[in-house]
C-alpha cells in the first residue's frame with residue numbers, strides 16, 4: 001500500500017490501485033480550485049481562485065496562464081459541446097467560453113436581483129447547468145469584488161441555457177459549495193462549507209432525490225467531512241463519492257461508508273476525473289495540481 005493512503009473498507013481495493021502514487025504536476029497558484037479535464041488535448045484547466053487567474057496544464061506544454069484577470073473564476077466544467085462553462089465569483093455570474101474563444105455571461109440574476117457569487121457547477125445530461133451560490137465573492141476580499149448581497153439566501157439553482165429559465169432547487173443549506181449527480185442522475189449531492197467562517201456551521205455533504213429532472217426532495221446528510229471542508233467533489237461510475245477535505249481526498253461508498261483516504265500534502269479544494277481512460281483523478285490543493293491513477297472512472301464528461 002502506498003504511504004499516501006489509508007484503507008477503512010476493502011471495497012477501496014477495487015477502485016484505488018494499492019501501488020498508486022500521488023504525482024505533483026504543477027505549483028505556483030495562490031489557491032488552486034475548480035479543475036476540468038479536456039480529452040482533446042489531454043489538458044487540465046483550473047482556477048487560481050485567489051490569484052485571479054485561470055491556469056492550464058498539459059503533459060507536453062506544462063503550465064500556462066490562459067486568463068488574467070479571471071474575475072475570480074472558481075468552479076469549471078465542460079458542456080456537451082465541449083465548451084468551458086464556469087462560475088465567476090467576481091462577475092457573480094455563470095460564464096461560458098465560446099468556440100471562438102470569447103467569454104459570455106449566461107446568467108447573473110434571479111428575479112431581477114444579482115446572484116451572490118456562483119462557486120461550483122455541473123452540467124446535467126439534459127444540458128441544464130446546476131450551480132451553487134454562496135456569498136464568498138462578496139464576503140471574502142480575495143474571492144471577488146465585494147458588493148451587496150441581493151438574494152435572501154444561498155441556494156442551488158438550475159439554469160437552462162437554452163431558455164434562460166433559472167430556478168432555485170435547494171434552499172435549505174447554509175453555504176452550498178460543491179455539487180455532483182449520481183451516475184443515473186437520480187441523486188444530487190451538495191456540500192455545505194459553512195464551518196469555514198461560521199463557528200459551528202455545517203461541514204457535510206447532503207444528498208437529495210431528483211424529481212422530474214428539475215426539483216429535489218428528501219434532503220439528508222450523506223456524510224460529515226472532517227478535518228476541514230468538503231469544498232468540491234466528484235462521483236465515479238459506481239456511485240462512490242470522492243471529496244476534498246483538509247488532509248486528503250476522502251472516498252465514500254454510495255451507502256455513506258468512508259472507504260479510505262488518499263492523503264495530499266496541501267489542503268485539498270477540489271478534484272476531477274480525466275486522463276485518456278478517464279481513470280486519472282486530478283486534484284487541486286493549496287498552491288498545486290496533483291494527479292493519481294485509479295481503477296474507476298468519473299461520471300462527468
Ligand code: MG
Nearest residue numbers: 119120177231
Ligand atoms: Mg468551491
